Amino acid sequence: MKNTVVKICGLQDVEVLKSMLNLPVDYIGFVFANSRRQVTAEDANILLEQLQDWQHETRPESVGVFVNPxxxxxxxxxxxxxxxxxxxxGQEDAVFCEEVKRKFGVKVFKAISVHSKGTENGSELMEPHVIANDYIGVIDALLLDTFDPIYGGGSGQTFAWxxxxxxxxxxxxxxxxLFVAGGLEPNNVSELIAKYHPYGVDVSSGVESNGLKDIEKIKAFTERVKQI
Structure with missing residues (x-):
């Protein structure tokens, strides 16, 4: 079976990125939305320069995370x-996604927020919106993340797998x-992959210590994904 793709999101620190140069990471994410992990375009450009020195056989692609830009x-x-x-x-529709793809010539990933168990009305899942067939042929990946009413994602909580x-x-x-995010960490990612075999996994808070990216946790997460 083909290795699951790894996306490490919310990078802010140049030194952490330098420490990742030998890891088999497929995507590096930078958050431009309102978040404690938010970076400016200037910050991101400095981080992007580090990717030119990537020593693993495949250089990761850079991903910018936006909410209703x-x-x-x-x-x-x-x-x-x-x-x-x-x-x-955010709530970007297929027309906007297509405009972004056409104007900038980039891949477009669309995130869907999924509620965790135990919602206020007692149901196990509430879908904020139904996947629309309008996105077919427009988006390059679908990403599932746990619903967060403030930031739209990045809550560090799992949803109903x-x-x-x-x-x-x-x-x-x-x-x-299909990518899966939301509360993933080195201790649960193997179970997710074994049960559901997603195309890719996306992690942010699950590889942090005290709110900062932890290179040892990033290594552990990547190793556990790639060894399956």
Whole structure:
């Protein structure tokens, strides 16, 4: 079976990125949305320069994470930090995703927020919106993350994994790679992959200590994903 793709998100520290140069990481994510991990375009450009020195056989692609941005803001970021992928984490519709893809010539990942168990109405899952077929042929990947009412994601909490097949069926039917995020860490990622075999996994807070990226946790997470 092909190795699961690894995305390490929320990078801010140049030294941490330098320490990752030999790891088999596929995507590096930078958060431009409101978050404690938020970076500026200037910050991201400095971090992007480090990717030129990547020593593993495959250099990771850079991903910018945005929540309901406008085209002007994206343009300003892309002028200073030429990203490979724009990940849209808000309520962006397929028309906007297509405009982003056409204007910037990048891959577009669309995030879907999934509620965790135990919602206020007692149901196990509440879908904020249904996947629309309008996205077919527009987005390059679908990413599932735990619903967060403030930031849209990055909560560090898992969602109801048993709902993954619902999205996975859609993903396979339309040839859209599926990433899973939300509360992943070195201790639970093996279970996720063994049960659901997603195309990729996305981690941020699960490889942090005291709110900062921890290179030992990043190594452990990557090793556990790639050894499966």
């Amino acid at each position: 406008d085209i002007d803001f994206l343009s300003k970021v892309m002028e200073q930090a030429p990203l490979d992928v724009i990940q849209l984490h 048993e709902q993954i097949p619902h999205y996975q069926n859609w993903s396979k039917e339309h040839g859209v790679p």
